Structures are given as C-alpha cells and as structure tokens.
Amino acid sequence: MNYYENIVMKRHSCRGFADKKVDDDVLNELLTYYEDEESDLVDEIGTELKFYIGTVWDELKKSVGYNGFCIKAPAYMVIFSDVADHYLENAGYIAQGLTLKMTELGLSACWQTINDADEAKKALEADTDKAVACVVAFGYRDPYNDEKAVSKKSLDEMTDGFTYGRDIDTDLWYNSLEDALRAVCHSQSFQNLQPYKIIVDHDQIALIGLPDGMTSEADRLLNYGIVMFNFYAVMWSVRPTTPKWSFEPVTDRDLKLPKDVTYVAKCKI
Ligand SMILES: Cc1cc2nc3c(=O)[nH]c(=O)nc-3n(C[C@H](O)[C@H](O)[C@H](O)COP(=O)(O)O)c2cc1C
Incomplete structure (x- = not known):
C-alpha cells in the first residue's frame, strides 16, 4: 500500500x-x-x-x-x-x-x-x-457533508535548501523524500496556518517554526508533532530503517536562521 x-x-x-x-x-x-x-x-x-x-x-x-x-x-x-x-x-x-x-x-x-x-x-x-x-x-463522515478540502502550502513554499530562505533544486530529491515532504505539506495545523518549514540538506532535514500571532504555544507544539509523524510515517513506509526525529540542536552547520524563527528538530535521511 x-x-x-x-x-x-x-x-x-x-x-x-x-x-x-x-x-x-x-x-x-x-x-x-x-x-x-x-x-x-x-x-x-x-x-x-x-x-x-x-x-x-x-x-x-x-x-x-x-x-x-x-x-x-x-x-x-x-x-x-x-x-x-x-x-x-x-x-x-x-x-x-x-x-x-x-x-x-x-x-x-x-x-x-x-x-x-x-x-x-x-x-x-x-x-x-x-x-x-x-x-x-x-x-463516520455524514454522506451529505460537502466540506471541501482546504488548500495547503506547496512543496516550494514549505522547503528551503541547506540554509533558511535558500531555494532548493527539487530534482536532487529522491522519490521517497519527495512524498515524505509532500506529507509535511499536507499536515493538519491549527487553522491551517502551517507556521513552519523544512530545511533540506543531503543527510538530514530540519523542522523550523515560523512566527505567527494566532497559534497558541500548545497548538504550535502539537502542530510540530503532527508534521514529524507525517514525515516519519511516509519515510518509514518505504524505508523502515529511517531514524527518528531528534530534538538535539544542529551544531555541525549553520542553518542561517533569522532571529524570529525557531529551530524545532532534525531527522537524518
Ligand atoms: C492543534 C490543532 C487544533 C485544531 N483545532 C480545531 C478546532 O478546534 N476546531 C476545528 O474545527 N478544527 C480544528 N483543527 C483542524 C484544522 O482546522 C485543520 O486541520 C486544518 O484546517 C487543515 O485541514 P485538514 O485537516 O482538512 O487538512 C485543529 C487542528 C490542529 C492541528
């Protein structure tokens, strides 16, 4: 499946x-x-x-x-x-x-x-x-419920390459990573604000929280958990050796994060 x-x-x-x-x-x-x-x-x-x-x-x-x-x-x-x-x-x-x-x-x-x-x-x-x-x-969904799917951030909006704000050449991605990143884009979030992005490097990705004045502290943290599950589950479905997310800081490279964003976690890919 x-x-x-x-x-x-x-x-x-x-x-x-x-x-x-x-x-x-x-x-x-x-x-x-x-x-x-x-x-x-x-x-x-x-x-x-x-x-x-x-x-x-x-x-x-x-x-x-x-x-x-x-x-x-x-x-x-x-x-x-x-x-x-x-x-x-x-x-x-x-x-x-x-x-x-x-x-x-x-x-x-x-x-x-x-x-x-x-x-x-x-x-x-x-x-x-x-x-x-x-x-x-x-x-069970009411069969007469005609609620429409809401639109989500695109893969381009959601991802940077190597450092914050830098475009990434998406041709470099292998297929399973693309699906896992698309799963991040599809993640549920408080009021669908999606206040986060992913910095992709050759060996790991980092989840970054973006400032937003609407989401409470608790919902912000729940949002992050949801994103991390979506990413991990899709990676795991194609490659069961995928390592878990880690909250340890990134110390071996500079993600060039502006002051108003927050580093959340990283995952080896
Ligand atoms: C932490 C969190 C809290 C939410 N709280 C509510 C809520 O109180 N009421 C509601 O109708 N939807 C709530 N939602 C659902 C979001 O509005 C919904 O996930 C988002 O609009 C994206 O739509 P989707 O779930 O169809 O992908 C919440 C979602 C999250 C992640």
Missing part, C-alpha cells in the same frame, strides 16, 4: 458526522495500534489513550474547540500525557498516527484545540494523574 497516496492524502478534517456508532471492534483496533505498533518521539514520556463515546460534548465544549465551538461527534479520542519536555510534540505525534489509522479504518476526524486543559480534564472526569494533551473528534 502507498501510505502517502492512500492514507496521508485522504486525511481531511470532518465537521459533519453521520449519526453512526463507532463499534467496539473498531475502537479495539485503534487501541491495539496504539499499544503494539505505534512509534513515539520520546519513549520516556508516559501517555494514556482514552475514548469517549456519545455523552461528553455538553461538558467538553466549555473548554475545547475553535472560539468555544466544539465539533459534535459520536466519539472523542483523548491522549493524556505526563508533563515533561516535548510532551505536546510527543502527544501530537502519537495522536496523528491514530488519526491516520482512523483514515485507514474508514473513519474521519477533526483535531480540537484545547482552550483550558484542566477544565477539559474535569469535563472528561478522567481518573488519571496525566494531563489532557490532545482531543480529536471522530466518527
């Missing part, structure tokens, strides 16, 4: 769900994927996956969703996490893997921004010492 074409590119947010229950065997498949197959960014950070079916929307909408508008869905997926360095990128990465597993299972999903994580935890009456890190509404 071509993971990029058949999964990543098919993943579009859904804001109109059918009134159809998500069966236990489907939830169990998601749980098995989370427990047995899924990779993460930081092994040491403990996470828990919980599903909420049907009844939490009334309470959840007080602390979750754009402008206080939480999408109504038959089910919600919540990642709870220990709070540690990079826990939100890690949770975003894990949750993105699960949303793409949902795509594979014929489900649709929509990330929900968390306006108040403590209130969301109370609304969910969660029996855990971990914090609410991600909330995703999911279920």
Whole structure:
C-alpha cells in the first residue's frame, strides 16, 4: 500500500458526522495500534489513550474547540500525557498516527484545540494523574457533508535548501523524500496556518517554526508533532530503517536562521 497516496492524502478534517456508532471492534483496533505498533518521539514520556463515546460534548465544549465551538461527534479520542519536555510534540505525534489509522479504518476526524486543559480534564472526569494533551473528534463522515478540502502550502513554499530562505533544486530529491515532504505539506495545523518549514540538506532535514500571532504555544507544539509523524510515517513506509526525529540542536552547520524563527528538530535521511 502507498501510505502517502492512500492514507496521508485522504486525511481531511470532518465537521459533519453521520449519526453512526463507532463499534467496539473498531475502537479495539485503534487501541491495539496504539499499544503494539505505534512509534513515539520520546519513549520516556508516559501517555494514556482514552475514548469517549456519545455523552461528553455538553461538558467538553466549555473548554475545547475553535472560539468555544466544539465539533459534535459520536466519539472523542483523548491522549493524556505526563508533563515533561516535548510532551505536546510527543502527544501530537502519537495522536496523528491514530488519526491516520482512523483514515485507514474508514473513519474521519477533526483535531480540537484545547482552550483550558484542566477544565477539559474535569469535563472528561478522567481518573488519571496525566494531563489532557490532545482531543480529536471522530466518527463516520455524514454522506451529505460537502466540506471541501482546504488548500495547503506547496512543496516550494514549505522547503528551503541547506540554509533558511535558500531555494532548493527539487530534482536532487529522491522519490521517497519527495512524498515524505509532500506529507509535511499536507499536515493538519491549527487553522491551517502551517507556521513552519523544512530545511533540506543531503543527510538530514530540519523542522523550523515560523512566527505567527494566532497559534497558541500548545497548538504550535502539537502542530510540530503532527508534521514529524507525517514525515516519519511516509519515510518509514518505504524505508523502515529511517531514524527518528531528534530534538538535539544542529551544531555541525549553520542553518542561517533569522532571529524570529525557531529551530524545532532534525531527522537524518
Ligand atoms: C492543534 C490543532 C487544533 C485544531 N483545532 C480545531 C478546532 O478546534 N476546531 C476545528 O474545527 N478544527 C480544528 N483543527 C483542524 C484544522 O482546522 C485543520 O486541520 C486544518 O484546517 C487543515 O485541514 P485538514 O485537516 O482538512 O487538512 C485543529 C487542528 C490542529 C492541528
């Protein structure tokens, strides 16, 4: 299966769900994927996956969703996490893997921004010492939902070569890298702002955060986790030896970053 074409590119947010229950065997498949197959960014950070079916929307909408508008869905997926360095990128990465597993299972999903994580935890009456890190509404798309796919940054806009702001000759890319970078372009982000870019070098890529006055700190970090998963998953689907992303700084070259952008992470290619 071509993971990029058949999964990543098919993943579009859904804001109109059918009134159809998500069966236990489907939830169990998601749980098995989370427990047995899924990779993460930081092994040491403990996470828990919980599903909420049907009844939490009334309470959840007080602390979750754009402008206080939480999408109504038959089910919600919540990642709870220990709070540690990079826990939100890690949770975003894990949750993105699960949303793409949902795509594979014929489900649709929509990330929900968390306006108040403590209130969301109370609304969910969660029996855990971990914090609410991600909330995703999911279920089956209403067949009459005519929501259009939104446009995303092009590969040219998303990538620089060797240093910040420098054009890259895209003929130099080998095919699997191109698909993985296109998967970055297709990544879900808060309000589709895509405030990041990738600097491509011969041996590694670096994820760079761009300034934007709209995205909260938490959503910025979730965005990064989503990008990192999309890239890794497509690379892994063609080359399972792909190394993981690293948050270590780049010390062996100068990326020539302007002051207002942020280095996030790097990945060997
Ligand atoms: C961190 C994050 C928070 C989001 N919060 C919301 C939200 O509260 N409500 C909503 O309708 N969509 C939300 N979205 C979905 C984005 O608007 C959507 O991913 C983006 O517009 C791109 O569209 P696509 O998902 O169809 O590719 C969120 C996405 C991310 C990554």
